[in-house]
Amino acid sequence: MAPKFGTSGLRGLVTELTDELVGDYTRAFINACPHGSRIYVGQDLRPSSESIGEAVIRAIREQGVEAVDCGVVPTPALALAAKGAGAVMITGSHIPADRNGLKFYVPTGEVSKADEQAIVAAYDAKVAPAGKDASVKEYGAIAPYVDRYARAFGDTALAGLRIGVYQHSSVARDVMMAVIERLGGVSVALARSDTFIPVDTEAVDQGTRDMLRGWCAEHGLSAVISTDGDADRPMVTDGDGNVIPGDILGVLTARMLGAEVVCTPVSSNSVVGMLPEFGTVHMTRIGSPFVIAAMEEALAEEGAKVVGFEANGGFLLGFEADAPAGKLEPLMTRDSILPIVAPLAAAKAAGRTLAELVAELPPRFTAADRVTETPTDKSKALLAELSEDAAKRAEFFSALGGVANVDQTDGLRVTFESGDVVHLRPSGNAPEFRVYAEASTPERARELVDMYMETVGGALR
Template sequence: MTQSVSIADLMSQSGVAFGTSGARGLVSAMTDRVCFAYSCAFLQHLADIGQFEPGRHVAIAGDLRPSSPRIMAACAAAIRHMGGEVDNCGFVPSPAVAAYGFAQGIPSLMVTGSHIPDDRNGIKFNRTDGEVLKPDELAIRAQSVALPDLFDDEGMLRESQPIAPLIDVATPYIARYVDAFGNQALSGLKLGVYEHSAVGRDILLTLVKALGGEAVSLGRSETFIPVDTEAVRPEDQALAQQWAAELGLDAILSTDGDSDRPLLADEKGEWIRGDVVGILCARALGIKAVATPVSCNSAVELSGLFGAVRRTRIGSPFVIEAMNALVEEGQGTVCGYEANGGFLLATPIPVEGCGLAALPTRDAVLPILATLVDARRQGVTLSALLAQLPGRYTFSERLQNYPSAQSQALITHLEHGSEAEILARLTQMFGALVGEAGAVDRTDGLRIRFTGGDIIHLRPSGNAPELRCYTESDSAERAAQLNEESLRLIRQQKADT
């Protein structure tokens, strides 16, 4: 006996959202039934576009959250139900399972909640040729699936089966970088690897050693730690500075939970913001054209390093769409990166070894390695490498418990009227902080450039009751202060209304 369920209804009933990042929600809401249904809907969509049929293999992997093995088993059951064969890649980075899927020409999925706490989890889906994009998301949400009678009253599988024998995808992922950079690329460098609970921690350690560097293991945890590369915890800032000082490290390397977003600290233990690592990586690789969200550091334009810079809305699907457009325009080697540091390679590129194949999904390893290799090649520290870029600094924070409707109302209020009226209104609101408003950008939210060079960017969150604020200035201290004061003004305005 089967039960027909629409994905749109299931989203509403379960509270498990489905977007271009895949499915994401509370572990308690991500029952086997919900995960099974979303996986079936994904494969049904791929069947509609000719990327899945019975007998086709589907790769599956997960991060180190306690709930990941159960969700992986539910997804594997869905793959088998749809007539697919499961390639169990185990617990490996998101880009490793994606790279395997792209190389094999098969779909893949990664069970991960990325950087969010472990009371939540998610499933990220990849097509045979790249990430799920907006049109795919809409098509998956429009699916209805016939669920078999496999679940108990709690929505859990009555019988569990082993997922499948393990397939080694870590070795080719490691070889991708060793073959490209060579076994002496990090020779002479003493590098700390902040392991915490990142699924790619052992791969990072192996890579440092395979590339000739000295690897120092730091902070391994058997309890899941939600590391957000865009909002580094104060304790992680303090730890990095302590480790750098006590151990004489040249750099500290880490990633978020599913190891698709990098964390890189210099020889002083100062974490480098992800969008700046993206610029350094793109420069090191000799990239010609860059796609990056509108919220990222403007040093990418000011540096004059790239023939084309395409700004996008925030989110990897928009970055990928812009990368694809740059490739079609014949702009040469093309990459993308996000504020979280995730680096996407749209075209193959030549490097010292055998070159690098394209990997059009967020990757943490490439930006870390390319930046370190470039610093070693030049014989400079990471802080000195960073100083070669224009001195622009960004900061981001958010107002929590700020309803989406209120965020939208604020943006609508600020941007209505003629351009002159908008600039006058923005100058009136923020002028005491930053002077006269000179230009606005509505690519994603409201980005205001002031005549003195400072930037304030306000954006309602797409998936939480939050108003995000991104600021940019000519010093890190100024960017942070500007962010704090901007949010204070908005908070005050909310209290006055």
């Protein structure tokens, strides 16, 4: 299947991301979108990212636009550096290393779905190389990104905390260490890898969960933190090594920053709508472009303190927030460091553990997993059948009792009279089928995911 835009960015097999295709998409972006006459370029640690980055920079220069090479850098750090300019991040996020992709940014932040459509139209029109040779310069985007959190949270925000950093092949593995130390905590490096590991923070497997718990016990940790490959999604555990879901990190971060309006996908934990401090909650389709569109609409109409987050934990800040030690400027792209730091700092300031802070929220729990290597046509056909045929849907979910609500905002989200929720959706970025669940206990949520992972897998086979 040819590379295409999914929930966030252009993705495809490395073998299909040829220099010609990458150059054509880069020229299409330059032709279709504002870029401020300068484009910043960053990359993750996949083996293919360096050569793809070279093709991107070459295409930028050939169009007479200045290229700024930021090298290996977290996606949100690149977005922060590129404010007022364009940017291209070479990353496949959490998917395996045989795939990669491009994320595009306009001067105001991540591209919208309308921008993506314009890029595709320009790509189809085959924008020819201009034959120019603009300049290229290097820029260190990491130090300003670390400084952002040091200024906002102060040098004692995490004092007394001993925090494990699961480094693997995250592009932010050294950034996480630096931020923890700058905020007064003690960082413990864990499992650094020279081989790319596709960590999906939204679907943490049991082996990884056991490993995280083991580290907490072995090293006496207050938490373990990590990110996905390009560091726009966080992973955080409590002191016992229990993974805290990304949407709960989002709720805790939004609360700490004094947010009034929250924009989040329909797959997020419904606890966000149960908290009185959030005056308005907008539920969107899944994918940061949809969250950003809802945030921009809310900012234009309400002018309030607007934030966004996804079930994967990526957090978007739409206003200048008052953090414990200073101002935190807006950043309209998924960030991983903010939803790591803010809950830890909030727990520390309240004299509580992270687990105690989470326990204060209404008891709603989520779980998620994915059936991998699922042909896209089969995934779409299964979802269409369940969405359109009420009898088939009733048979498929017969074990869960009466249906209270069916939501087709994105995929198929079914709420049952028991309060259980099952949400099915093919991935927009990879040949995978996502299974989400929500229930009143974590055990029940996990049980639902396991049940429908098996059911979906059987149906797709």
